[in-house]
Amino acid sequence: MRALYYVGPEQVEMREAEELPLAEGESRVRIQATGICGSDLHAFHGHDPRRKPPLILGHEAAGEVIEGPLLGKRVTMNPLIICGHCDYCMEGRQNLCANRTMIGMTRPGSFAETLTIPSHCLIELPDSLSAEAAALTEPAATALHGVNRLAACLPRPLSEGRVLVIGGGAIGLLTALILRHKGGRHLQVAETNLPRRNTAEKAGLTAFDPRSEAPEADAFDAVFDCVGSAPTRQMAVHCIRPGGAIMHLGLQDNEGSLDTRAITLKEVAFLGAYTYTSADLRATVDLLDSQALGELSWVEVRHLEDGDSAFADLVAGRTPAAKVILKPHG
Secondary structure (H helix, E strand, O other): OEEEEEEOOOOOEEEEEEOOOOOOOOEEEEEEEEEOHHHHHHHHOOOOOOOOOOOOOOOEEEEEEOOOOOOOOOEEEEEEOOOOHHHHHHHHHHOOOOOOOOEEOEOOOOOEOOEEEEHHHHHOOOOOOOHHHHHHHHHHHHHHHHHHHHHHOOOHHHHHHHEEEEOOOOOHHHHHHHHHHOOOOEEEEEEOOOHHHHHHHOOOOOOOOOOOOOOOOOOOOEEEOOHHHHHHHHHHHHHHEEEEEEEEEEOOOOOOOHHHHHHHHOEEEEEOOOOHHHHHHHHHHHHHHOOOOOOOOOEEEEHHHHHHHHHHHHHOOOOOOOEEEEEOOO
């Protein structure tokens, strides 16, 4: 089969790859659509020691089962492979499984014509949901998990407060769209990249450049940092009002210092959220199928063979798309 390999810092290339034999309890999925995640870009830059080249990246995927119990079914998948018996798994917090592995990290990922994955990771798709939309399940579930986690920390519903989303990439845009779906009326997106601001506005959101329009201090009840850099963390603490909550979803870097004095004096809840639970993924499939997040013109579809140029365009900021989907077939 053909697969897009990460072969070293700033290098991906198409190669022939052997299909792995199925282990007990696994299925083989023919990939129909797979998204490029920010973590794939992080690995592409050589900044993720967990992803060692040569490696087939990719973990946001939809396809058809060609071997396994769900033979012939269209599916998306939970890329986290859990043990099912640790304390976290037993508590329903499978995303924190102490023994978890992951496709596109510890085993071959979805930037390929097929992949193997434990059958329990598969989620059936309704016929009405396209493969391209279904490939958004994983990042949208990440956003949903973060929104729900933060909402539980506020004394009033998120829909009543002023909310700032920092970052207009896939996670930021999906977070904002989920917040809008949940009734958010006072919602803004901070994004420095003009094409991405335009994309957010075309999706019906209010976007601004924080470099030229500095957000007001102590003005927001909730802030979602979907970038996760030293400047965005500083912005989040500056903007959050006393008693508010910050959700840290981005993982761009671990640099700089956090103003813990301001967090303490303003009695701010500073939260992190990692991926999603199985329930989040299934709820997200329903969201996408109902078109609750609106039309998806902000998604760009390319062929897997063009993966190297897709990575280059994303790194250079040359595409307005918040998400690039790769298709191995057709």
